[in-house]
Amino acid sequence: MPKIGNIQLPDFPLLLAPMEDVSDPPFRALCKEQGADVVFTEFISSEGLIRDAAKSVMKLDIYEKERPVGIQIFGAVLDSMLKSVEIVEASGPDIIDINFGCPVKKVVCKGAGAGILKDIDLMVKLTEAMVKHTRLPVTVKTRLGWDHDSIRIMEVAERLQDVGCQALSIHGRTRAQMYKGDADWRPIAEVKNNPRMHIPIFGNGDVDTPERAMEMRDKYGLDGAMIGRASIGYPWFFKEVKHYFKTGEHLPPPSMAERVDAAKRHLQMAIDWKGETLGVFETRRHYTNYFKGIPNFKDYRMKMVTSDDSASVFEAFDEVLETFGNYEFA
């Protein structure tokens, strides 16, 4: 069974992917309840942390019930990365994860995220320095390479392991692909099958059904699956995968009552964490997925995503339950 440093994980753990504006404490709590074995924060800018930017600092908030939890940081400047390791360590996570995979232009153009795939020496140097600078296990999340012609994930994996990286999560796309095309899990399996490798190799990209998760485990032989988009507005995905592994059968989709309950708790936790205004505003993006596929739902959705006060949103949830309580999800 895989271990990250001293953290013992179950067989084929399911990891909640770091996702900006999604993987915040309320969402992580819901995923944890539904079976996520490790959760990661959204990425945090090392430059923001050392400037003490409020937005970055707030993302450091973690809670006992979500452990083991990894805090993810990004950056490309050694000094800033080391200072931010100290700041991150002080907030007590179980893991520090380095983002070497973000494809977004504003990150890449500073040489951070997937930008560093163009300078593997620097990637290794930063990782080594960070490993030496903390007592916490350091993990890396990255992509296959910069583009199709520069897939060097095997070299990257070996060198990161050699400098003390404790686990690797690999998204089966290149930076050039962004999110287009299908994730290719074959190069990830090659890394896993390299006899030199002994740290856990987690696969990421397009795990969107329990069958796909099983394929990642049984056909590709990876150590665990990191799950992103399939969980957005659907934290039940973790439980569904685990049930399928155990029984070979699919759980029925969550009922309307369960969805309303999750949406309510999500909103309440968001308000408790960041206050009424931000809580109401920033939880809006999740509702579409919680209530996906319900016919004639537009008026209710509009009320949820345009109301400025939480009382009206809670009221909309109750109306949904009253009106669509018997709706059968496919």
Ligand SMILES: Cc1cc2nc3c(=O)[nH]c(=O)nc-3n(C[C@H](O)[C@H](O)[C@H](O)COP(=O)(O)O)c2cc1C
């Ligand atoms: C809304 C969104 C935000 C993301 N933010 C981050 C991030 O902060 N850090 C990171 O390493 N990856 C981030 N990603 C990438 C995901 O972690 C993951 O690698 C990607 O979505 C592929 O996995 P999936 O097919 O399971 O979604 C983000 C993805 C999405 C959709």
